[in-house]
Amino acid sequence: MSFQKWHSLLLATAATVLAVSLMLFPQQSLEASLRGLSIWWDVVFPSLLPFFIISELLIAFGVVSFIGAYMEPLMRPLFRVPGTGGFVWAMGLASGYPAGAKLTTRLWEDGRISTIEAERLVSFTNSSNPLFIFGAIAIGFFHDPALGIVLAAAHYGGNIIVGLIMRFHGTQTEQSTKKKSFPSLAKAFHLLHEERIKDERPIGKKLGDAVQSSVQTLLMIGGFIILFSVLNEVLSLLRFTEIFAAFIHVLLAMIGLSSDFGIPIVSGLFEMTLGSQLVSLTDTPLKQQAIVTSFLLAFAGLSAQAQAASLLAPTAIRFLPFFVARIMQGFFAACIAAVTFDWLYQPKSAHVFTGADPLYMIEHSVHQFFAVAPFITLITLIVFIFLRHRRLIHQRVDG
Known part of the structure; x- marks a missing residue:
């Protein structure tokens, strides 16, 4: 039997096993689905x-x-990507997975970057956002905002190292690009003006399209989060997680980490949020927890990678370089956490949380955000339904 036929058999078998498992464990599957929905909604x-x-x-x-x-003069020498990549990098850092993949595909579709440049760019512009690292992980799971500094330094430091390494990706097939100097303000503004004129949509249409495109992407992301939450639960119920964890135990023993991280790592390889939560519940030294959590956040889990893959699929941008970059960043982030933990981490006892304390302000802001987040989701979905309904009516009238 050919490789393609084996591939078809494997996919069909996996889908069948998942479907049967949902029927065998309906209650557990529903609970896992609700957990994934809660993460997406809140x-x-x-x-x-x-x-x-x-x-x-x-x-x-x-x-x-x-x-x-x-x-351009910064991004080209460092990462061998156009200056527009700086925008993708900043937005990916601020908003989190999979914003970097979404914006990279948008620039590629507009012809602003080549395929090789897109593969370099997407490899280091996808990261967890500060709200997730400090809010959901450091404060929500570990109840220690000071730990967020270690996790953030390891995460974004690993991001930069991956970008510097991936600059060598595809150099043999790429034509040399002439370095550009800083443009004048008039020339940069002229580029802005030309770009705005080229897009002939009225402002209201641009805003409506932006809302609909963003919500559609987020609905897709929500589907992946729920799917992988259920898949993780099913694998645990079928004892596959314990089997994989046995192999992880051997690797952990070789590098001097506790074997208690076996199941959390396996879970985190599928969904980083669940894996990070399980790490925080282990009875292990905090430094080891920071190292393992840094690896899981950088690897991002197959759930976040599947989200990026779905965005890259309609383009010529390959997923393999992105996947390899996630593995590299995982190890880099873990190493940075191990080296910098004793220097960056300041225990809670060393802090007196007052209104002027930065960590107190971060924790207070995070709690405020989580209090209003469900309402933001609800209101936006109502607006999306209204805009979608209005567009369908216009299409029927025009038709």
């Missing part, structure tokens, strides 16, 4: 939505071209 949707909408508007109004003109 955290992912309200935290990503503003950045998705703003990024669409910045592209439509030509601001990306303006920023790209000034970022």
